[in-house]
Amino acid sequence: MEALAAEKPILDVRSLNVVYGETPALKEINISFARNSLHSIIGPSGCGKSTFVRCFNRMHELQGEAKVTGQILLDGDDILTDDPFSVRLRIGMVFQRPNPFPSLSIADNVLSGFLINGIRPKKDEADAIVETALRKASLWDEVKDKLKKRSMFLSGGQQQRLCIARALAVEPEVLLLDEPTSALDPISTGSIEELMLELKKSVTIVLVTHNLSQAGRVSDYAAFFLLGELIEYGSGSTFFINPKDSRTDAYLAGRFG
Amino acid sequence: MTLRNRLKARLGFNRVVSSVFTGIVTFFSLLMVVPLVLILSFITIKGVTQLHWALFVSDERGGGILNAIVGSGEMVLIAVVLAVPVAVLTGVYLAEARNSKIAEVMRITVDVFQGIPSIVLGIIAYVWLVVPLRSFSGLSGAVALAIMMIPIIIKNTEESLILVPAQMKEAAYGLGAPFHKVILQIVLPAAMSGVLTGILLATARILGETAPLLFTSFGGPDLNYNLTRPMEALPPLIFKYAQSPRDDWVATAWASSFVLVVVVLFLNLLTKLVLRRWKH
Structure with a gap:
C-alpha cells in the first residue's frame, strides 16, 4: 500500500466508520484512490460495499439512517463536511438499475444535471454537451437520430449507458458505479465494461461489483471488504493472481460468499 | 463562463x-x-370537567348516556360484521382482476359510492329497512353505517393488495397452490396491516356519523339492547343535547363529545400500532 500512497491520490479515506442504528456497517476504513484509474470494490453481500460508495456522494443522509464519521478527502477537501450539492457535482453516481427519467427525452436526460439545477444551456451548447456525453458513453451512434424521443424504449444496456452519459455531462472528477451491470445481459455488460476501460483515462472510477471476473478484467486496483472491514487493497494484477490475505484468496477461489 | x-x-x-x-x-x-x-x-x-360516573351507567335523560354508548357500540359492531367480509373480498377481486372491464366499472362505482352524502345513505336504509319493517331500528342504522364503511375498506384493501410483490404470488403458484390458498395464506397476510388499517379507519369514521342514523335508528331516551327497536347513538345524542336550552343538558353534550373524540382517537392510535406491529 505504501507504493500507492506515493503518488498523489484523488480520494483519501481516513478512519471512515458507518453505523446503522447500533449495527456497525463499516469499521475504520483507510484507503486512498489514485487518479484516473479504476478501483473495484468486491466482497460478499452485506460486507459494506454499497454502504462504502454511498458515503462518497452523501447518499446516506437522504435516508437518515446511517451515521457516518471520519474523513473523505477529495483533492484535499473533506466531502463529508462540504456542501452535499457541490460534492454530488464533483462525484457522479450510476446506480444498480438503470434509472433514466421516464418523462424526459434522451437529450434532456443527458442535460438533466443542468436542467434540474435551473441552468438551461443555449441550443448549440446543449447540442455539444449531449453529443460529447453520449459519445463518451458510447451511445451516440445508436441514438443520434432519436434524441427527442423518450428514453423508455431503449434497452436496459442503452438505458444504463444513458445514465452514465447523464452523470458524465456535468464533468465529475469521480464516477461511482454501484453494480452497474448486475441487471444487464452479457452483451450489454460487455459494452459497459469496454466503456469503463475507455472512461478511466479521464475520470476516476469506483466500481462496486459482484462479478469477480469483471473486476479482474477492468480493475487497476481492487479492494476486498468483509463484514464491514477492508481486508485487502492492491493493484489489480497482484490482487487477483496472488492475494496476500488468506480470506481474499478464499473469496476469489469461491470457497465462500 | x-x-x-x-x-x-x-x-x-x-x-x-x-x-x-x-x-x-x-x-x-x-x-x-x-x-x-x-x-x-x-x-x-x-x-x-363535565365527566361524572353517572354519565356512563345511567340513561337518565340529560344526565346519562349509557343508552347512546350501548346503541353506538351495537350498531358499529353490527356494521363492521356486515361490511368487512363484503368489502375485503371485493377489494381482493379488484386487486386480482386488475385489467378486467368489470373491475374497471366496479372501481368507478366504488369511487362514486364514496362520494354519496351520508344522509342519502340514511334515506336508502330507511326505504329498504325502516319502511318494510314498519319501525325505526338499530339494525337499519347499522346497515346505513355498513354501506358507508364498504367503499373505504374496499379502496384500502385493493391498494394494499396491489403492493404485495408479484414474485410472492408467483412463488406460491409455482408450488402448485390454488387461488384461494394464495389469497388467504400469502397475499392477505402480507397485506394485513393495510387491510386492518382500512377497517379501523372506516370504523373511526362511522363512529362519528349522525346523518345516516336520523331516519334509521332514530334514537330513544331509554336503555335498549334490542336491535329491532329504535336506538340512541352518541352523535345524534350530542346533536339533540347541544341544542337544548338547559345548561346541564349542554354540559352532557360536551362530555359526550369528549368521550366520542377519545374513542375515535384511540382507534386511530390503534391503527398506527397495528401498522407498526405488522411491519416488524
Missing part, C-alpha cells in the same frame, strides 16, 4: 431556495396541526 462554472455558481442560489422551500413545507405542516390541537384542547377542557 463555462456551463460547469455556471452550474457551480448556481449552487448557492439553489441552496437558499432549497432552504426556503423546506421552511415553507415545515411551516404549513406545523400550521395544519394548530387547529387540531385547538379543537382537541377545547373539547377536552369543556368535556373533562
